[in-house]
Amino acid sequence: MIEFVNISKKFQNHFWEKNILALDNVSFQIHEGDLVGFLGANGAGKTTLIKILMDFSRQTSGELKFDSILGESVLEIKSNIGYLPERAYLYQHLTGREFLEYTGSINSIPKNDLKSLIKKWSEKIMIDYALDRQIKGYSKGMQQRLGFISALIHSPKFLVLDEPLSGLDPVGRRDFKNILKELNENGTTIFFSSHIVSDVEEICNKVIFIEKGKLLYDGDIDSLILKHSSDQYRVRYVKGESIETIRFEEKEKNQILNNFLQENVNILELEKDKPTLEEIIYKIKK
Ligand SMILES: Nc1ncnc2c1ncn2[C@@H]1O[C@H](COP(=O)(O)OP(=O)(O)OP(=O)(O)O)[C@@H](O)[C@H]1O
Structure with missing residues (x-):
């Protein structure tokens, strides 16, 4: 694309x-x-x-x-293409509704459709309560919400x-x-x-x-x-009053799980021990 x-x-x-x-x-x-x-x-x-x-x-x-x-x-x-810049410039003297009407009109959205689109998106993005206030009174997060609607209102x-x-x-x-x-x-x-x-x-x-x-x-x-996952598994289980975690290799899996079954251990989670994206990115950077 x-x-x-x-x-x-x-x-x-x-x-x-x-x-x-x-x-x-x-x-x-x-x-x-x-x-x-x-x-x-x-x-x-x-x-x-x-x-x-x-x-x-x-x-x-x-x-x-x-x-x-x-x-x-x-x-x-x-x-x-819909675009939301890092620091969107929203005309401060306009109300939220006037601003969305303006962005809708420059995107050639017919007036009737625009009215219902403003209603739909402002409710979904939860800024409908402030639409008739001037933007200069909006907090940073409220301005972000309005900017987001202006980026996507023309679908x-x-x-x-x-x-x-x-x-x-x-x-x-x-x-x-x-x-x-x-x-x-x-x-x-x-x-x-x-x-x-x-x-x-x-x-x-x-x-x-x-x-x-x-x-x-x-x-x-x-x-x-x-690609960055190891061959290790991780199991979390209940031991007495606490929750324990152990890691083991693929070849030990059957033996360990059998032991757990025989001892009736309450297993909470068993999964491949995979890193988070954050850990991988940190590794790639180094
Ligand atoms: N107009 C400019 N004149 C000179 N240097 C610039 C200009 N715009 C960006 N740079 C430089 O280009 C590099 C990349 O900047 P850019 O703003 O693209 O980073 P960024 O990843 O968006 O950062 P941030 O997450 O802090 O917004 C920086 O060194 C910045 O100083």
Whole structure:
């Protein structure tokens, strides 16, 4: 659907300053139906790449390819993409409703549809109670919710979100993650940046990981975890008043489980001892 081919981006603000290589030969693809988490530390190059994707900034070299599912012309492609920037600028003097009416009209949503879409999304994203207040009185999380609606109100095929979960409380983060999952299940391709590995592990099927402008991993989360899994099993069981955990190799499995059965041990959990995505990312970085 979208392919980044050897994308590099250099910044040089003044001729006497050293170049900053914000992206270094980055190549990967986003396929239709993907829910992709774009991970990287502060300054890794996430926003730079997203700005190139959104055509707000030009790469120094490399190519960005869109396939025809998103449209033939630049205008059509843009109309099929919803975008939430890292720091969305929302017109502070407008009310939430006026702002959504404005974003809906620039996305050519008919007036009648727009009214019901604003109602549906503001209720779902739980900002309906503040729609008639001026945005300047909104908290950071409330502005994030409004920005999120403005990115998706025109039902784009592809959603690009720069740090959509920042500024939200734990309940808000959970709601947003559920909505992202639901949108993806209903066919929207989603690409979002984050610092929080566990959020990405929880909802994404694919991860792109960059460090100092270089791509370190691009692919499926499940196969990455499997690749880094050991041959060990982990069992949690009840022993007296406490819960114990032991680890053992594949070849010891039958013997240990037989022993547990004979002794009537209460097993709470038995699974392959696999690392979390966070542990793997930490390993890849080193
Ligand atoms: N306009 C610019 N001029 C000069 N350097 C820039 C510019 N924009 C970004 N950079 C540099 O490019 C590098 C990548 O920045 P970028 O904002 O893409 O990182 P990020 O991964 O989005 O970070 P964060 O998670 O902190 O938002 C940084 O070293 C940054 O200082």
